[in-house]
Amino acid sequence: MANIPYKIYLTEKELPQYWYNLKAVMKELPDPMLNPATLKPCTKEELKQVFCSELVEQEFNAKDKYIEIPEGIRDFYRMIRPSPLIRAYYLERMLNTPAEIYYKFEGTNTSGSHKLNSAAAQVFYAKEEGITTLTTETGAGQWGTALSMACAFYNIDLTVYMVKVSAEQKPYRKAVIETYGGKVIPSPSDTTEIGRKILAENPGTGGSLGCAISEALETAAKTENCRYVLGSVLDHVLLHQSIIGEETRIACEKYDIKPDIIIGSVGGGSNFGGLIAPFMGDKIAGKNNIHFIGVEPASCPSLTRGRYAYDFGDTGKTTPLIKMYTLGSGFMPSPNHAGGLRYHGMSPIVSKLYHDGYFEARSVEQTRVFEAAVAFARCEGILPAPESSHALCVAIDEAIKCRERGEKKTIIFGLSGTGYFDISAYMSYNNGSMSDYVPTDEDLEKGFATIPRI
């Protein structure tokens, strides 16, 4: 037990110099994005109207397994990384399990989550390309916070469309974004056509992520020298997040840790996809037999109950069509659900890997998730994000199985962030007002009905 430190910190020299591009090693690629008007694959040129050029190049890159991280991004990464791989000695002790448990902790930066890894990269490229303003959306607020930090660092203007109900429930998130100089607009708003339309049709609506995406896209298109950036789902976001997996791999090799199980929470898929990237690459190459588990909320079960189909990424149906596991862009997650992971769709890479049987997906209900989160907080001293606690919950399940079966497995899970700005969710758990919600088959059918037939 004494050989492995409580916290494995890589040195700055060990900070990865390359992102790991899963698409370069996948046996079959995800289906291409389609232009909804023509149903033909989107061209780079079309996407470059919306996204920065280099990001579009990365989006299409299925050739290079390793993509070099520019020094200007490594300059930022040295501020927030390497993040620790922590041996969960206290959790193991509490569970009395023979399993060895590790977690890669992405919550040590002020934004409180892994989102900053891609935010830094995207803002750096925007700056390089002479972009002066970025727009985005944020739901739970982690992406908006991360992006505002990156924009403050690289000196770029930022407008964040924040799901209205989040902006109201999380004034502190909004304040942090503003402290970093970002402009926050609760969505739907009257600053866009789509926002005015949604407001007219649904007066008093609390908004949704899909709606905020539509507004951010519209504003980006109408503003000079402006691009839209997205915090999850897309292939280039997963690429940037592969730094999580690369650091984990290097730490494992350094201490001869051989994971049997790797667990991550899945919302849009960037955290999970980033964590597993190099390990999954090796699995595809037949070099390991790791059991990967993606964990999603039972209230928004894209993988476990969704359909693998072409769908829009936003409610306004303005994005390209993406082949992914989806609940339908019209699916409305219960407001009862506390954390993030409320997105109707899923990363095309993660979707394809799941479709091809490379990992297991599980869904868990939120009171179980918070039970695990509080137990973890009390023994490991870290208050986890509700999102991250989905992975944590299943890690505990697996560790208990190890105890029952007398198996000494090595489990790694991604602790993608802290819950410091999600305290209201903990409050509702503490006072017993939190309840579980699982959509009925009828609920799901309503969402599925919004998936385009192509």
Place this chain on the structure above:
Amino acid sequence: MANIPYKIYLTEKELPQYWYNLKAVMKELPDPMLNPATLKPCTKEELKQVFCSELVEQEFNAKDKYIEIPEGIRDFYRMIRPSPLIRAYYLERMLNTPAEIYYKFEGTNTSGSHKLNSAAAQVFYAKEEGITTLTTETGAGQWGTALSMACAFYNIDLTVYMVKVSAEQKPYRKAVIETYGGKVIPSPSDTTEIGRKILAENPGTGGSLGCAISEALETAAKTENCRYVLGSVLDHVLLHQSIIGEETRIACEKYDIKPDIIIGSVGGGSNFGGLIAPFMGDKIAGKNNIHFIGVEPASCPSLTRGRYAYDFGDTGKTTPLIKMYTLGSGFMPSPNHAGGLRYHGMSPIVSKLYHDGYFEARSVEQTRVFEAAVAFARCEGILPAPESSHALCVAIDEAIKCRERGEKKTIIFGLSGTGYFDISAYMSYNNGSMSDYVPTDEDLEKGFATIPRI
């Protein structure tokens, strides 16, 4: 520049095995605490009615320069420590200063501050001595949060009297304490005699730290197997906080960093006293000539405008008399002041060192503090606690002096915590509603009038 990493993490083997006891090396000791009834020095036996035995032994220990940290506390410290000593490369770049700036960052744990160092120690000793319940007070909430984390870890019940205005302004702080199982009672409350008395005399009062201390003391005295614990001021708290200074010293020696200036924020003095401990010991021994600066808010200027006198530690005048710099136990800091550092008194050790000329004290106004905090957040990626930003503000002042004079000094400051739970203060800074408040001489005279004449 490349030789010193951005973040210096000591290994777990380098985690200090000893606390550094400044009193063992001071040329003159602070005057003893007095029993207010007899005006005779308090005996250990008297203090053991209120505090755990081992803590009282430490409070009286002026003999042992090094006091061993028990394995049961080191077990906890390995969860949260060593904390990083960070080279402020980005801040240096922004300031364009030849100075080398470092900060010891105590905000990486969930409680968000250095307070956890002493909380863990105090709860461990309570557990060892068979105590089953602890009481305390909290103002800004950092101490209450830290203590609830330690109590959850060592499995001890906790009641926190939280200054009512803080409990209302910071529901999230309260929720975190509750998540860790602590019971929060807004003070003044009807659960104590002193609370009922204060409520009767001041209906609608928002409470004060001194009042909350009185309530926690009364409850500890009346509850079986219960002791009171305090998060600052006392000598044993400074002893535990010396782990900050010891780690800083070890990191400096490892990388041959020779500080010219060491800066810390001072409220009750535990953060500053802990950070400077081994360096100040060497200065007393003539082994260095470091310039130490303690920074306090202009709104609560205990050192820079207070009196060095015997005074009570609480508003209810129930504590022993302590020789310290004080504004008078009846001094009421302006509610306008955003952060912590609102205590009327000061650590006796820090007070004595100041009285004997071993360090400089400065006061700064809060809008300047927040200006520094926001600049720091944007370039170093960490949102600092308002308290910690006092030290940060003066570190920036000193670094700018270095630029103006072309001096390459080495500056270390203590970044004692994060501002994640103090966002409302940032909100008031962001929206321009924050103002400065400096007590007039008349205001101070009112406070001084409450200092007992002995």
